[in-house]
Amino acid sequence: MAVPEVKQSATEARLATLTMPDAGCTRAAREDALARVLETGLPGRRDEYWKYTRPDTLITSDAMPAAVLKDDEPPIFDKLDRLKIVFVDGVFSPNDSDDLSLEGVSIDRLEDICCKDIHWAKELYGVLEARGQVPVQRPLAALNTAFASDGVAIHVTGKPSKPINLIYRHASPTSDAILHHVVRVESGAEATILETGPAASRFNKCMEIDVADNGTLHHVRAQGRDHERRAATHMFTRLGQESVYKSFTLTVNGVLTRNEQIVELTGDDAVAHVAGACVGDGDFHHDDTVFVTHDAVNCESRQVFKKVLRNGATGVFQGKILVKAGAQKTDGYQISQSLLLDDDSQFLAKPELEIYADDVACSHGSTSGAIDETALFYLRSRGVPTKDATNMLTLAFLAEAVDEIEDGSLAEAIVNRLEGWLARRS
Amino acid sequence: MAALDQAQVKEGVDQETVDAVREVGTYKYGWDTDIEMEYAPKGVNPDIVRLISDKNEEPEWMTEWRLAAFERWTKMDEPTWAMVHYPPIDFQDQYYYARPKSMEEKPKSLDEVDPKLLATYEKLGIPLKEQMILAGVEGAENAPAEGRKVAVDAVFDSVSVGTTFQKELKEAGVIFCSISEAIKEHPELVKKYLGTVVPVSDNFYATLNSAVFSDGSFVYIPPGVRCPMELSTYFRINAENTGQFERTLIIADKGSYVSYLEGCTAPQRDTAQLHAAVVEIIIEEDAEVKYSTVQNWFPGDENGKGGIYNFVTKRADCRGDRSKVMWTQVETGSAVTWKYPSCILRGNESQGEFYSIAIANNYQQADTGTKMVHLGKNTKSRIVSKGISAGKAQNTYRGLVSMHPKAKDSRNYTQCDSLLIGDKCGAHTVPYIEVKNNSSRVEHEATTSKVDDDQLFYCRQRGMDEEEAVALVVNGFCKDVLQALPMEFAMEAQQLVAISLEGSVG
Numbered sequence: 001m002a003v004p005e006v007k008q009s010a011t012e013a014r015l016a017t018l019t020m021p022d023a024g025c026t027r028a029a030r031e032d033a034l035a036r037v038l039e040t041g042l043p044g045r046r047d048e049y050w051k052y053t054r055p056d057t058l059i060t061s062d063a064m065p066a067a068v069l070k071d072d073e074p075p076i077f078d079k080l081d082r083l084k085i086v087f088v089d090g091v092f093s094p095n096d097s098d099d100l101s102l103e104g105v106s107i108d109r110l111e112d113i114c115c116k117d118i119h120w121a122k123e124l125y126g127v128l129e130a131r132g133q134v135p136v137q138r139p140l141a142a143l144n145t146a147f148a149s150d151g152v153a154i155h156v157t158g159k160p161s162k163p164i165n166l167i168y169r170h171a172s173p174t175s176d177a178i179l180h181h182v183v184r185v186e187s188g189a190e191a192t193i194l195e196t197g198p199a200a201s202r203f204n205k206c207m208e209i210d211v212a213d214n215g216t217l218h219h220v221r222a223q224g225r226d227h228e229r230r231a232a233t234h235m236f237t238r239l240g241q242e243s244v245y246k247s248f249t250l251t252v253n254g255v256l257t258r259n260e261q262i263v264e265l266t267g268d269d270a271v272a273h274v275a276g277a278c279v280g281d282g283d284f285h286h287d288d289t290v291f292v293t294h295d296a297v298n299c300e301s302r303q304v305f306k307k308v309l310r311n312g313a314t315g316v317f318q319g320k321i322l323v324k325a326g327a328q329k330t331d332g333y334q335i336s337q338s339l340l341l342d343d344d345s346q347f348l349a350k351p352e353l354e355i356y357a358d359d360v361a362c363s364h365g366s367t368s369g370a371i372d373e374t375a376l377f378y379l380r381s382r383g384v385p386t387k388d389a390t391n392m393l394t395l396a397f398l399a400e401a402v403d404e405i406e407d408g409s410l411a412e413a414i415v416n417r418l419e420g421w422l423a424r425r426s
Numbered sequence: 427m428a429a430l431d432q433a434q435v436k437e438g439v440d441q442e443t444v445d446a447v448r449e450v451g452t453y454k455y456g457w458d459t460d461i462e463m464e465y466a467p468k469g470v471n472p473d474i475v476r477l478i479s480d481k482n483e484e485p486e487w488m489t490e491w492r493l494a495a496f497e498r499w500t501k502m503d504e505p506t507w508a509m510v511h512y513p514p515i516d517f518q519d520q521y522y523y524a525r526p527k528s529m530e531e532k533p534k535s536l537d538e539v540d541p542k543l544l545a546t547y548e549k550l551g552i553p554l555k556e557q558m559i560l561a562g563v564e565g566a567e568n569a570p571a572e573g574r575k576v577a578v579d580a581v582f583d584s585v586s587v588g589t590t591f592q593k594e595l596k597e598a599g600v601i602f603c604s605i606s607e608a609i610k611e612h613p614e615l616v617k618k619y620l621g622t623v624v625p626v627s628d629n630f631y632a633t634l635n636s637a638v639f640s641d642g643s644f645v646y647i648p649p650g651v652r653c654p655m656e657l658s659t660y661f662r663i664n665a666e667n668t669g670q671f672e673r674t675l676i677i678a679d680k681g682s683y684v685s686y687l688e689g690c691t692a693p694q695r696d697t698a699q700l701h702a703a704v705v706e707i708i709i710e711e712d713a714e715v716k717y718s719t720v721q722n723w724f725p726g727d728e729n730g731k732g733g734i735y736n737f738v739t740k741r742a743d744c745r746g747d748r749s750k751v752m753w754t755q756v757e758t759g760s761a762v763t764w765k766y767p768s769c770i771l772r773g774n775e776s777q778g779e780f781y782s783i784a785i786a787n788n789y790q791q792a793d794t795g796t797k798m799v800h801l802g803k804n805t806k807s808r809i810v811s812k813g814i815s816a817g818k819a820q821n822t823y824r825g826l827v828s829m830h831p832k833a834k835d836s837r838n839y840t841q842c843d844s845l846l847i848g849d850k851c852g853a854h855t856v857p858y859i860e861v862k863n864n865s866s867r868v869e870h871e872a873t874t875s876k877v878d879d880d881q882l883f884y885c886r887q888r889g890m891d892e893e894e895a896v897a898l899v900v901n902g903f904c905k906d907v908l909q910a911l912p913m914e915f916a917m918e919a920q921q922l923v924a925i926s927l928e929g930s931v932g
Binding site for chain 1: 852
């Protein structure tokens, strides 16, 4: 189908501001991705997949300015031992980063994968993104593959002793960053990747994750505090036999965040958990879009998303479980819940199931409502002030999502952040 | 049914259910009536629209209304978002008007109707005589006389053949007639309400319907009247290559009540036929409408050949405070179904309910569900949808629950379960949930575990394990819906009661 004129001109305007990096071995993948963008055009507000989130500001020629928050809070995970890889406004900063050598993992910059001839990365770049364009198109991810200016290739071959932390700092109020990472977890290997920080005024990030048989990847992300930042992120994950992928995202602030997780279970007995907790206050729009495809036998997937919203904040959840024919014994679960702390906020959800196999258990639930008055009354009758009681119940509401984090110290850091946010806001 | 016989049925799926689905899948209404027909030329254009309007002897304003709709339709695109696939429809290769020759002169009473037509309905179990013993329904003859009376409007291809119990209804002040008659006899009511719930521009098929609808039923229940009997319209498509476009308009004035039933069948043919209906219901203060459908259009044969394309727009507007609507549908027919009976809950404390059982077999595709639009304060809605797929069928629940900012303290509860029989079919759920205030509660569940805690506790107290208790409660509920179907549909319901949703996939 031809791209509508409005879309076409918007796409052309955006592309005019971008130059494809001189990228050697990833050139072909980038050209293909550009062709995908041209074929579909960038997202428009009439696209069904963008029904609840307006993509306008994500595709304008220039990023909308976003003030850099003077942060008095120490960076999250500061107390934990981790390997730091720092990007400032989407540019790798060697001075701020740690030495990239760590046992069990090799880390390279994206621009080095050609000269160092890193086969797996060359072969992975753009591949999972391209697979993820069917059945739903994700033009922002294709745009990313075509124009990403930086990123890392993480090759997990053993069990590194500490998490790898990608830190995204925001310095310029007009920064517009496009980052693309590729991750390969080898058979039997296990690692934890952390992502933190507000990144840029506008951030387009794509991560392709290939987990081989018996591999395990933990992913914990804390999307930072700058109020005016905008972000569109895509995580494409392919899972082999008996592999495990567990991802948790905490989102606070930001005028617009669209997080897409595309997970494909291709090996039998694989496990994928994708969770998210978000707290929004005021001019805040947060969208979790998840697409889990079961294409193997006896796999398990969980989607757990919780949103606390107030003062006109908007929370969106679009989740899908697709069970392909033959993916018998699938265990799919999906829950999306919102807690609306006042009357101005809204929750928009589209929790979908598409099932082509008969011997499966898939369930989904979605609820929305105010804080439980009975529980509040119970706490108050026991002498807890309303404010504290509300915060307590809010944390309890978010707990199911936070519980998806396996590592206790990471979970604790996330809970501390949430407590801090609630204390400041109430 | 071969596909179903060979299918490896998953453990835990009740054999009785499989048998019942198989039974439902055997189409019993595939015969046709050999009767001389009169057709309008094939295709649709302003002349055809005028011709239909002429045949119905409509006033000028109605013709203009239709022509405006047609004009609009030519600029619209066919929707493609539903999870259904079918070859492109050639809208010019259809008859838009077909009526039995004998209906040229409208019969003055049922006695004058062509016996062949009467026999057709007799054979379908819908006798157009005013003594209603429902054919084949056990125990119907013992039912109290009041309970078994059903007034029927019978629509055969493009025209209404006759309406029973006219006199008795008139005494109660109820108007129940074909819409073509209503346009002539009660233009003020039609003018006031037609197109106010489903606007002319609503969607592709509704707009087409607005241009070419040939007949349908009209109901007006005056203030404070409880309709003395159930009203029913029975649609039969008989002619080949003919689309049926009927329009139903139901108005329940303040404090009134009516239960309305709809049934439909078609002969077995190799080519697909189009059916695009519009149903509009207006419910004023304190009024209540119960609308039940057993949709049994020809579903196509076991190789997916033929069948009806059922593209229907149904909507109820609860305008007054405390008004109430209840949609109950049993969808077993049609090759392709595209149908979302909806409720606009405008009045404060108004209520909408939607109960649906959709069974798709062979190559059937059903994309069905509901919309609950909460606008008034304290409004309540409940959605219970059960989808069963067998053979190579695809069954989709698609629904919207929308809580507007002013719909304070509203409630919605949605439950949709699907059951797959065999590994070649599909079951899909596409709910849209939009909550724009925090005093409302919305719950969407697609698991069998969420049943009433008290009931569960009761069962467990009596020694059942949790699974048994859940099964009992859920199945009991499913049966409740079916048994709530009016007597008219008791026969179909009896079959379907055997269906259990044990082993449903969510």
